[in-house]
Amino acid sequence: MDRERRSAIAPVAAVVVLGLVAAGCGGGGGGGNAAPVVNAGADLAALVGIALNLDATATDDGSPSGTLTTTWSRVSGPGNVLFGNAAAVDTTATFDAMGVYVLRLTANDGSASSVDDVTVTVGMAIDNTDAAFSVVEGTWDLSPTTDGNGCWGADFAYAYSTPPDPLARARFTLDLATVALYDISVYWSAAENRTAAQPIIVHDSSGTDHTYYVSLRRNGNEWFPLATLTLGPGSYIEFTTQTPSEGYCNADAVRLMPAGA
Template sequence: ARLTDTVGALAGQPIKFAIGSQQRSATTDDNGLASVTIPILSRPGAATVRASFAGAVDYQAAGAAGSLTVQKQETHLVFSPSNDVLPAGATSALTATLTSADGSRLNAKSVYLIASGNGSSYVESGATNFVGEVHFGPILLPKGDYEIVLYFSGAIPLPDGTQILTDKNYLPSTVAGTLRIENDPPVVECPGEPLAVPLPAGATLACTVSDDGAPIDPGATTLLWSQLDGPGSVTFDAATSATTGVTFSLPGLYRLGLTANDGGLSTRDEITVAAITVADLSHTAAEPGIAWNGSTVLTARVIPPAAGATVNFAIESGGGSLDNLTAVTDGSGRAMVTYTAPMGDTIAGIAATLPGTTVRDSATVFVSTSGTTVSSVQQLATSNLFSLQTPEQPPAVLVTKHGVGTPWMGVARFYDNPCPTGQTIVPLGPFVDVLLENPTGVDSLDVTVDYTGTGGDPVLVWCGPDGRWQPIEGATVLTETTVEFTVMGDTTPSLRQLEGTPFVIVEQDASLPITLGWFLAQRNGARVDFRWQTVTELGVA
């Protein structure tokens, strides 16, 4: 304000300023001017500003008035973290800060938080404290991407409709950010050990599946079984369930997978199944080829070994009678019975059965009277004692590796005359070997062979590239019925040469047949069991 008289400016005079009830005073300068700064405490709208001079000895009182408009002050709203990524299962806590245009923090003001995304929304409100802050959370949100918007006053889009809020002194403000809750893939766990399934019977596959429930859409995990590998076709009873029945069209090694998909991520676990067709069957007599006093021992093996399985032996004699005996397998999977046939009779056929499997030996075994012997190898070969009937379909051989990696699958193959030249072995039955289908990366194989011997020195031989029977170098005799050898990739015979090559045990200077049993091997420090599906009976010329 400026104070003057008829002559000019009045200096050094007190002037009082007022806006409503707010007052401030100032003294005029040499130009008669007085000025003050008054904080606006009036509500927004029209206001009157008054300046007054109370008068002096030489001057009368004077006053003046003016008008102004009080406007709402701008505000600023921020929150932290404004763009955040959280792992699955974590919680989110947000802090909002409200200030005026001059930076003053505003107390007792309502702030709204709205999170939206994945087809859902979340609303929370709070009042600022004395430092202008409001804390939200922890906010439990499903996994996914969200837009976070904070509102102070103004139009607030609530789920049940937009709400208009006003503040008498301050303008509205908003701020937006993002929040991501990451999705974890489903967890699928199937049995790690290979599963042996007898044919034609099937099996039940049972896996476990868990998920974190994200994303909300679709909000569910879908499952699907599939065949990844195998020689035949696979039928799933419930292909979209974690537990399903399964059947196989052909014997062999199958790789099956269960895939879980939550709509954003998928996971697959695999299970290896060996579909087998027969059990191992062998029979021996008190003297090879002769059942002294009618006593014959019959054995069968469950593949892979399983204790407590009941095996039924059906023995058909040459006279037409049929006897049935049962035995329970021991810890190695073997079941054994002793059968007494009538003197002078023959055993025309033997069959061993357990659920889903059957193996039949159509050999003719002569049961003699006490004291009768037949020692000629040619006679034994001619009478076809103990020979096994070659099945129409080669049985599968399960090779279980107790360690890391993929199990091996072998196929038993039969030969009439596998080594044509330089032959020193007269077979009493077909020669059998195991062909490894996936031996990639195998450098060595330590093999221990258990067999039924007759006291002679055991020799392990194989049919070499020149078509002649050759001893396997490095074979070590452990006992009268055990021989051990190591197959190396750079020795003769190499492991790859032995794949698909018949190799058998014979006894030096022996004229009686022996039985080749099963293999125990060591591969890279992990035990490997080679369990034969059938037994080869051999004699030495």
């Protein structure tokens, strides 16, 4: 009853409203539809397999329809991108390969479209729980993050060293298909009972070993920048117990970020 009447009246009311809007913002006799305004956000960094938050904006003058449709898409990049909801302005993006990606947010008001791009540099974290981690020599035990000192992921591998104990080695195999420059960072669980000189050996693309020593007594629970090196097929990062400083040696996680792209 009421429903019938409303459906009969509604189209008329809509026409009247549209007429008023057109008259109100017209003035120039051209209809005056402004294109949507889109901002895809500032450039970002992400890690393979970990959802990245996209924070964008898309606005419109409400003409001609009041409906603004938005779509995220991948313009370029070495791998696939999975959007949490490609139609949402703010959503997530998950990448399946390292490299530099360009993502595009398109907004359409039914008549005009606008786009804006965001560049995302995607790196890779390798945890000691990943298949790319292996014990090469000696004994490494696992400690959970519940020891109160934190770590990357669920746990970390450790070996106690009293110099000159027998050598133990644990390796993160990088499994890179091509040669490129990377910023290398390392994560660890810091505490006073750790070694003050954890040896970390980076095997670069030319087969050269670069050895670094970091103190595991500070700078815990953050990505500590270790070096920028050219890496490729056959490259790996090893943690050893060949330390001049007594204490626990840790192998927790490593991270590569494409550099100089």
